């Protein structure tokens with residue numbers, strides 16, 4: 564799967580500068596490099612979560628010249644027991660040398676549009692630390708709406724952190740268009 568064609572998705576009417584593509588076995592070494600250098604303050608994962616095998620999905624963010632510059636992830640969240648109450652929670656990571664050029668914004672927008680196109684959810688959401696202003700700005704530029712604060716929700720680097728939630732609804736993606 565690759566998504567990012569001009570007619571499909573972009574944050575503006577100009578040509579997209581990044582696309583999303585599947586991870587292939589050839590990307591293993593690159594991903595390992597990224598992971599070992601990545602800042603991970605979350606500590607060991609909860610065994611209950613690992614045992615539940617909650618699937619999370621990932622696509623690479625690649626520039627027009629095919630250079631990978633990061634990845635997007637998504638996982639299922641639920642707000643009720645029925646199918647209609649399912650949503651996607653997305654994440655993004657852009658390598659330090661490629662930040663500040665609009666790629667994070669575009670990648671999140673591409674992923675949201677892809678998820679609306681390929682699944683029947685009504686809501687795509689994202690959360691980040693209240694201190695992560697770059698992520699918040701990138702979400703806003705991608706069309707997400709700021710919803711509110713979850714106080715003391717995430718334990719990281721030795722203390723509890725407030726998270727800010729953003730979302731994009733299906734009808735908002737349609738209204739905004741390519």
Ligand SMILES: CC(C)(COP(=O)(O)OP(=O)(O)OC[C@H]1O[C@@H](n2cnc3c(N)ncnc32)[C@H](O)[C@@H]1OP(=O)(O)O)[C@@H](O)C(=O)NCCC(=O)NCCS
Pocket residue numbers: 654655656657658661662663664665666667668669690691692695696697698700701
């Ligand atoms: C957050 C992240 C994905 C953003 O990607 P990016 O490609 O740099 O984002 P963009 O260039 O599309 O947009 C970033 C915006 O944030 C702004 N910004 C950057 N640092 C900022 C800061 N400290 N304070 C306020 N705004 C800031 C930029 O100016 C830009 O806005 P502008 O276009 O209006 O000037 C990227 O920085 C990243 O991967 N960070 C590390 C991982 C991470 O935090 N992931 C999210 C975890 S929830």
